[in-house]
Amino acid sequence: MDFHVFDTYVKAKDGHTMHFDVVTDNSNVEKAISYAKEWLNTIGEENSKVTTEECKFCHTQSVPEDIEIEIMTNGYFISKMEGCPE
Numbered sequence: 001m002d003f004h005v006f007d008t009y010v011k012a013k014d015g016h017t018m019h020f021d022v023v024t025d026n027s028n029v030e031k032a033i034s035y036a037k038e039w040l041n042t043i044g045e046e047n048s049k050v051t052t053e054e055c056k057f058c059h060t061q062s063v064p065e066d067i068e069i070e071i072m073t074n075g076y077f078i079s080k081m082e083g084c085p086e
Helices: 029-042 065-074
Strands: 003-011 017-024 055-061 076-082
Touching: 003 029, 017 029, 017 065, 029 055, 029 076, 065 076
Parallel strands: none
Antiparallel strands: 003 017, 003 055, 017 076
């Protein structure tokens, strides 16, 4: 199964940039933005700006089984790239 990857750059409240991918089975960018905001809320960054400027479709790919299970369970997976908390 192929999944859609949305490349996302968000400014954190301390001013640094967080780079992460939202990986989902939904190709709708608004849904990816919703997932990004949901995840940001879980890390205390609920006021971070996420629009189509910060979150853009990048490509479609297959994913390992553990990530696929997370996407099927939660709707999305966050692939942390740079500046994200562990």
